[in-house]
Amino acid sequence: MQIPLRSKLVLAAVAGVLLVMVLATSITITTQILVQEELTHKQATEITKSYANKFDGDMRSDLAIARSISLTLGEYNSSDRDEIDRVLHSILENNPHLLGTYVCYEPNAFDGRDNEFASIEGYDREGRFATYWNKINGNIQKDHLIDCESYDYYIYPKVFKDDIISDPYYYEGVFIISYSSPIIKDGEFIGIAGVDVSLDYMDEIVSQVTAFDTGYAIMTGSSGLILSQPYNKDWIGNKTIYDYENEGFSKAADDIKYKKSGYVNTIDPVTGKEVVVFYEPIESKNYGFFLIIPKDEMLEGTFALRDKLIGIGILSIFFTSIAAYLTSRTVTGSIDDIVNDFKEMADSIADGELNIRANTNIDEDFKKIPDGLNNILDGVVVPIHETTRVAVELSKGHLDARFEGDTEGEFKQLAQSINYFAKLLDVIITESNEVLVAMEKEDFSRRVHFHGHGDLKVLTEGIDQTRLALQQASIDRQIAEQELKEYARKLEQSNELKDMFTDIMRHDLLNPASVIKGFTELLLMTEEDDQTKRLLGRILDSNNNLIEMIQSAAEFAKVESSDELELKVQDITSIIEHSIDILTTQAGNKEIVIEFNEKKPHHVLANPIIETVFTNLISNAIKYSPEKTEVIVEIKESDDLTEITITDFGEGIKDEHKTTVFDRFKRVNKTGVRGSGLGLAIVKRTIELHEGDVGVRDNPSGKGSVFFVKLKRYDDEHEEHRDKTAKTY
Numbered sequence: 001m002q003i004p005l006r007s008k009l010v011l012a013a014v015a016g017v018l019l020v021m022v023l024a025t026s027i028t029i030t031t032q033i034l035v036q037e038e039l040t041h042k043q044a045t046e047i048t049k050s051y052a053n054k055f056d057g058d059m060r061s062d063l064a065i066a067r068s069i070s071l072t073l074g075e076y077n078s079s080d081r082d083e084i085d086r087v088l089h090s091i092l093e094n095n096p097h098l099l100g101t102y103v104c105y106e107p108n109a110f111d112g113r114d115n116e117f118a119s120i121e122g123y124d125r126e127g128r129f130a131t132y133w134n135k136i137n138g139n140i141q142k143d144h145l146i147d148c149e150s151y152d153y154y155i156y157p158k159v160f161k162d163d164i165i166s167d168p169y170y171y172e173g174v175f176i177i178s179y180s181s182p183i184i185k186d187g188e189f190i191g192i193a194g195v196d197v198s199l200d201y202m203d204e205i206v207s208q209v210t211a212f213d214t215g216y217a218i219m220t221g222s223s224g225l226i227l228s229q230p231y232n233k234d235w236i237g238n239k240t241i242y243d244y245e246n247e248g249f250s251k252a253a254d255d256i257k258y259k260k261s262g263y264v265n266t267i268d269p270v271t272g273k274e275v276v277v278f279y280e281p282i283e284s285k286n287y288g289f290f291l292i293i294p295k296d297e298m299l300e301g302t303f304a305l306r307d308k309l310i311g312i313g314i315l316s317i318f319f320t321s322i323a324a325y326l327t328s329r330t331v332t333g334s335i336d337d338i339v340n341d342f343k344e345m346a347d348s349i350a351d352g353e354l355n356i357r358a359n360t361n362i363d364e365d366f367k368k369i370p371d372g373l374n375n376i377l378d379g380v381v382v383p384i385h386e387t388t389r390v391a392v393e394l395s396k397g398h399l400d401a402r403f404e405g406d407t408e409g410e411f412k413q414l415a416q417s418i419n420y421f422a423k424l425l426d427v428i429i430t431e432s433n434e435v436l437v438a439m440e441k442e443d444f445s446r447r448v449h450f451h452g453h454g455d456l457k458v459l460t461e462g463i464d465q466t467r468l469a470l471q472q473a474s475i476d477r478q479i480a481e482q483e484l485k486e487y488a489r490k491l492e493q494s495n496e497l498k499d500m501f502t503d504i505m506r507h508d509l510l511n512p513a514s515v516i517k518g519f520t521e522l523l524l525m526t527e528e529d530d531q532t533k534r535l536l537g538r539i540l541d542s543n544n545n546l547i548e549m550i551q552s553a554a555e556f557a558k559v560e561s562s563d564e565l566e567l568k569v570q571d572i573t574s575i576i577e578h579s580i581d582i583l584t585t586q587a588g589n590k591e592i593v594i595e596f597n598e599k600k601p602h603h604v605l606a607n608p609i610i611e612t613v614f615t616n617l618i619s620n621a622i623k624y625s626p627e628k629t630e631v632i633v634e635i636k637e638s639d640d641l642t643e644i645t646i647t648d649f650g651e652g653i654k655d656e657h658k659t660t661v662f663d664r665f666k667r668v669n670k671t672g673v674r675g676s677g678l679g680l681a682i683v684k685r686t687i688e689l690h691e692g693d694v695g696v697r698d699n700p701s702g703k704g705s706v707f708f709v710k711l712k713r714y715d716d717e718h719e720e721h722r723d724k725t726a727k728t729y
């Protein structure tokens with residue numbers, strides 16, 4: 001896929017900014033997380049410590065109250081129970097956080113008067129001084145501690161002569177701890193004095209502890225017993241931290257036992273969140289203070305910073321994209337302009353328009369590109385123009401055209417080549433032209449002196465070869481011409497001879513023959529001697545024969561030398577009738593009947609000479625038929641032909657003679673029949689000149705011949721021109 005330059009630039013800028021932003025954000029966030037973690041840990045640890053210290057302080061001060069009571073009572077030398085009651089009442093009254101104050105003396109250890117107090121109100125059966133001032137029911141009231149010597153808070157101080165802070169315990173529905181201190185008088189344990197504190201105040205304080213958003217605190221007593229918990233109040237005093245069944249919490253509880261502080265990362269079973277549990281032992285009595293903070297809240301600031309940084313990153317990318325787009329537009333705009341300009345130029349140059357120049361009115365940074373192109377064009381265009389000009393001039397035949405102007409490098413070579421070519425062409429064409437001009441003047445001696453190379457050599461050598469060939473042809477032609485002239489001369493001579501012969505026949509032979517005929521006929525009329533008459537008759541016959549021969553020969557000579565005849569519309573019926581008329585005497589002599597029953601006119605395009613054809617054919621039919629036979633003349637018409645048949649019942653013509661009888665002087669049976677042998681030759685030639693057909697076949701009746709003549713039929717309706725022009729003979 002092709003990515004536009006502009007998109008590439010924008011992508012590159014955005015990718016760069018993205019990379020920087022991602023790196024910067026990651027580094028910042030990682031550093032910030034470490035710093036924040038350290039800070040929050042410190043904060044949380046301090047909170048934890050301060051609460052632990054506070055409670056430790058509280059416990060110490062409560063214990064101090066208990067101890068100061070016990071010490072005071074150790075020094076007390078009177079035995080006024082009321083006075084001590086008042087003191088205890090007063091201490092309770094003055095320390096609102098206390099739930100109770102109490103003393104419990106060994107039997108008769110206070111005043112030796114236990115018996116006096118036995119079974120009176122406020123005492124037990126033994127009258128022992130064991131007073132318990134308390135506000136368990138809200139108001140300060142005085143109770144008697146029953147069987148106090150059986151509890152830890154009495155036994156421990158008695159045995160160890162030391163203070164004790166009791167484990168928390170329920171007393172009449174209140175969850176309390178007791179601070180108990182031994183009363184030592186003269187080194188002897190005589191009882192205990194102490195104060196009770198409700199754990200409710202502690203739970204109140206601890207429950208109110210918050211850290212970050214939802215961080216909270218819990219407190220445990222010895223062995224991990226839960227003393228304060230903001231969510232499940234019923235766990236207080238009933239469950240231990242080990243009941244969480246959570247490794248982290250259990251480890252914290254274990255550390256507390258060894259008075260160790262610290263923190264663990266774990267999942268809070270109460271909230272299900274990932275938390276950091278900070279824990280601190282309360283030194284006074286192995287109590288523990290736990291601060292549970294959800295991890296994400298600890299890093300909330302960092303996450304907020306991360307989100308901000310990501311926001312800034314997105315904004316940066318957005319603005320960078322716009323900036324990159326605008327910058328790229330400036331850059332690609334110029335490039336686009338150059339590209340478009342170049343494309344237009346390329347199109348124009350491809351169309352042969354070389355005067356076009358690149359637009360240099362563009363951004364300064366890119367100016368060198370169109371400038372460079374223009375320089376190239378300037379360098380190329382002049383030689384191309386010159387080359388074109390010289391080529392055009394040469395093509396117009398101006399062979400003196402030459403490449404002009406200064407050129408360098410390959411263009412110089414081009415200029416030299418063109419000039420050399422033009423000069424070469426000039427020389428060769430001048431040479432060739434001179435040779436051709438000479439050849440035109442029948443001078444084949446002028447040869448090409450300069451031949452050139454390659455195709456030019458082919459041309460000049462071709463001209464030279466042509467020259468030689470033409471020279472030879474000219475010689476041959478001259479010889480042929482000479483021969484032709486000679487031949488024509490002879491032909492002319494022969495024609496003249498022929499004409500002369502025809503004329504001689506017509507005039508010089510026919511006239512004397514006619515004179516002989518006339519005188520012979522005259523002599524016949526006047527002669528009375530039979531012998532002489534018979535001889536004169538023979539002379540007349542022979543002379544008639546001679547006249548006939550001369551006429552036939554003259555006629556044939558005419559027909560033979562003709563090329564075309566002038567054709568006119570002729571009625572073939574009347575022509576045949578005329579022929580028959582002429583031959584009536586000849587037929588009558590042999591008592592031959594000529595049968596011609598056609599009455600209708602039949603038009604053909606013919607020359608009047610056509611009558612000779614029928615006269616000859618009918619004459620032959622009479623001549624070569626026995627006496628008292630029939631000659632039948634018929635006309636038949638087909639679509640475009642008129643066929644005339646002459647049927648006789650004579651000797652007939654054998655197949656081998658059917659074509660030869662039409663040859664000149666061909667006579668098959670000369671016996672008894674006079675003839676020149678030219679008749680059918682005249683017929684054939686005459687029909688040829690009419691573009692018709694003539695032939696002979698056997699008479700189907702078994703004896704005799706049928707001569708047929710086919711002529712083109714003339715149709716009045718269809719033929720527009722009656723006359724056809726032709727050369728006459």
Ligand code: ATP
Pocket residue numbers: 552616620621622623624625648650651652653661666667668669670674675676677678679680681705
């Ligand atoms: P002429 O020149 O006086 O006509 P010709 O009749 O002998 O002389 P053609 O007319 O050319 O010459 O005939 C050539 C020959 O063909 C004849 O000599 C004859 O033998 C033969 N011939 C022509 N017509 C007939 C015909 N109707 N029957 C038989 N033979 C024929």
Ligand code: MG
Pocket residue numbers: 616619620675677679680
């Ligand atoms: Mg004949």
